[in-house]
Amino acid sequence: MALTRDDVEKVSLLARLQLTDDELNSMTMHLSQIIQYVHQLDEINTEDVAPLAHTLDITNVLANDVVGECLSRDAALQNAPQRDEECFRVPAVL
Amino acid sequence: MSSPATQSTDDVPYTVVVGLEVHVQLKTNTKLFCRCPTIFGRPPNTQTCPVCLGLPGSLPVMNRHAFELSMKTALALNCTIPHFTKWDRKNYFYPDLPKGYQTSQFDLPMSEHGHLNIFSEDDEFADKQIRILRAHLEEDAGKSMHDEADGVADSRIDLNRTGTPLLEIVSEPDMRSAAEAKAYLQELRLILLYLDVSDCNMQEGSLRCDANVNLHIDTPDGTIATPIVEIKNMNSFRAVHRGIEFEVGRQYSLWKKNKQVLGDMPKQTRGWDEGSQVTRAQREKEESSDYRYFPCPDLVPVIVTDEEIQAMQQTICTLPADLRKQLFDDHQLTAHTSAVIINQGLGFANYFLTLATIIDDGRLAGNWMQGEVLRILNEQEQTIEQFTLSAAELGELLKLIQSDDIDNSKAKDVFAMMMESGQSAADVMAELGIEKVDSSQLEELCQRLVNNNPKIVADVQNGNQKAVGALIGQARNENSNVDPGQVREICLALIEKL
Numbered sequence: 285m286a287l288t289r290d291d292v293e294k295v296s297l298l299a300r301l302q303l304t305d306d307e308l309n310s311m312t313m314h315l316s317q318i319i320q321y322v323h324q325l326d327e328i329n330t331e332d333v334a335p336l337a338h339t340l341d342i343t344n345v346l347a348n349d350v351v352g353e354c355l356s357r358d359a360a361l362q363n364a365p366q367r368d369e370e371c372f373r374v375p376a377v378l
Numbered sequence: 379m380s381s382p383a384t385q386s387t388d389d390v391p392y393t394v395v396v397g398l399e400v401h402v403q404l405k406t407n408t409k410l411f412c413r414c415p416t417i418f419g420r421p422p423n424t425q426t427c428p429v430c431l432g433l434p435g436s437l438p439v440m441n442r443h444a445f446e447l448s449m450k451t452a453l454a455l456n457c458t459i460p461h462f463t464k465w466d467r468k469n470y471f472y473p474d475l476p477k478g479y480q481t482s483q484f485d486l487p488m489s490e491h492g493h494l495n496i497f498s499e500d501d502e503f504a505d506k507q508i509r510i511l512r513a514h515l516e517e518d519a520g521k522s523m524h525d526e527a528d529g530v531a532d533s534r535i536d537l538n539r540t541g542t543p544l545l546e547i548v549s550e551p552d553m554r555s556a557a558e559a560k561a562y563l564q565e566l567r568l569i570l571l572y573l574d575v576s577d578c579n580m581q582e583g584s585l586r587c588d589a590n591v592n593l594h595i596d597t598p599d600g601t602i603a604t605p606i607v608e609i610k611n612m613n614s615f616r617a618v619h620r621g622i623e624f625e626v627g628r629q630y631s632l633w634k635k636n637k638q639v640l641g642d643m644p645k646q647t648r649g650w651d652e653g654s655q656v657t658r659a660q661r662e663k664e665e666s667s668d669y670r671y672f673p674c675p676d677l678v679p680v681i682v683t684d685e686e687i688q689a690m691q692q693t694i695c696t697l698p699a700d701l702r703k704q705l706f707d708d709h710q711l712t713a714h715t716s717a718v719i720i721n722q723g724l725g726f727a728n729y730f731l732t733l734a735t736i737i738d739d740g741r742l743a744g745n746w747m748q749g750e751v752l753r754i755l756n757e758q759e760q761t762i763e764q765f766t767l768s769a770a771e772l773g774e775l776l777k778l779i780q781s782d783d784i785d786n787s788k789a790k791d792v793f794a795m796m797m798e799s800g801q802s803a804a805d806v807m808a809e810l811g812i813e814k815v816d817s818s819q820l821e822e823l824c825q826r827l828v829n830n831n832p833k834i835v836a837d838v839q840n841g842n843q844k845a846v847g848a849l850i851g852q853a854r855n856e857n858s859n860v861d862p863g864q865v866r867e868i869c870l871a872l873i874e875k876l
Contacts, residue, residue, distance in 0.1 A: 338679055346439070351407050371523070373534055376531040
């Protein structure tokens with residue numbers, strides 16, 4: 285199953301990437317190659333193999349509900365491209 | 379069900395179809411994947427850490443208590459708990475979601491296939507069962523605030539709420555009117571409050587409700603379905619009711635104009651505008667596949683054993699539906715009194731049950747609970763847990779009414795004194811000099827009054843029954859303990875015999 289240019293355009297929109305026409309073309313080719321590569325797995329018979337939810341054979345890692353330390357507000361905001369005294373600032377959202 | 383507002387000669391019958399997605403903030407001390415506190419109303423961005431800010435290299439660890447509260451809720455909603463559950467990433471970009479994905483559950487939720495029974499207090503619809511598709515545990519997003527000061531149209535982001543545990547409870551589209559949807563939400567909220575798993579404060583957002591609404595319209599060519607709309611921003615029960623009603627009318631008029639059916643357009647999200655009482659288009663909803671869900675590699679699955687499920691089942695308290703049945707069957711309460719008591723919460727209902735058992739009279743206990751007790755609690759802005767009078771102490775007073783030692787209105791005075799002074803019913807009675815007037819004493823008093831007041835007696839005999847009030851007044855002046863009702867009855871009987 286080959287990816288179409290439209291597929292890639294849609295995925296780039298969902299990923300909020302603005303691709304040029306050239307980039308879209310080359311990305312369509314490269315992504316198709318990656319998907320074809322992964323499709324090799326289809327050759328294996330997996331009928332009796334249970335789906336894997338996690339690569340580690342560990343379950344039930346849970347922590348107690350006890351308050352720990354928070355960052356100071358300044359530390360939390362220090363890498364923000366835009367901020368004010370209290371908040372992160374971002375372009376207007378609806 | 380046809381809405382009367384849209385009936386005209388060329389109208390066709392339709393059915394309203396509603397499913398609700400309810401998000402409940404769980405009552406934990408800390409967030410779902412980190413140990414930041416979850417307190418509402420703190421100054422912006424003072425409850426964050428590398429995990430909930432989504433900083434690279436940070437790793438989430440599941441909150442045990444959040445999982446337990448979810449399981450408890452799911453069991454109370456008659457859900458099955460699968461033995462294996464896992465978390466997935468739901469990918470979308472929004473500034474209040476710093477990681478670029480929400481950690482949620484996709485194909486293996488922690489509970490599924492439950493149900494909840496709804497009923498109408500005023501018979502607006504027949505009792506029915508609403509199926510619950512699933513309830514899954516996920517994280518909340520942050521809060522964005524629009525700032526238009528100085529012409530700067532920025533949004534400000536507060537990430538205090540980011541990562542707060544949310545249980546998303548998804549119903550099947552089983553509701554057929556706005557009233558049914560409201561009843562479902564009210565009953566669900568009551569259950570959550572009884573379980574003590576959430577504050578359920580709709581204004582503060584700890585209980586949020588989205589409604590999926592469409593219509594099934596009977597046309598000559600068969601039944602068609604209108605495109606599904608998801609309504610958001612409904613912050614009260616009233617808003618849920620109004621929002622759905624509005625949407626029903628809107629979809630019907632729109633269909634008459636454009637004949638669009640399900641599948642002609644993607645699912646749409648509309649926001650309820652409380653000020654204008656309308657829904658407004660927000661965005662085209664992504665298809666589920668657009669979220670590109672995949673298992674979260676940072677979190678391992680959780681396995682639940684039968685023993686754990688059984689143990690959790692044991693911790694579930696009496697639920698409102700069982701209580702309602704008990705109040706009706708065992709205590710003969712009216713639907714109204716029963717609702718007043720149950721809606722006050724489990725503590726209040728338990729107080730009632732104790733009181734009703736002590737005095738062996740559900741009606742009397744119910745009347746006092748919804749009358750005097752509730753009045754005092756409201757006045758003092760207290761909960762029943764803070765109420766200073768025990769059920770046993772109040773029971774002592776009500777027993778005096780039962781034995782005719784005191785009438786109901788005098789009992790209220792005694793009750794007020796008991797609340798004020800902390801004394802027992804017997805002590806207050808002694809202090810006020812209240813004691814039962816025995817019947818021969820009372821007869822004697824009434825006879826004397828009738829003998830001494832020929833004018834009043836004549837008035838009564840001439841048909842002015844109200845005149846007897848003067849005799850009651852005199853009786854009370856002589857002995858404040860007399861029961862005015864009894865005096866009236868005896869005097870009238872004596873006058874009749876003359």
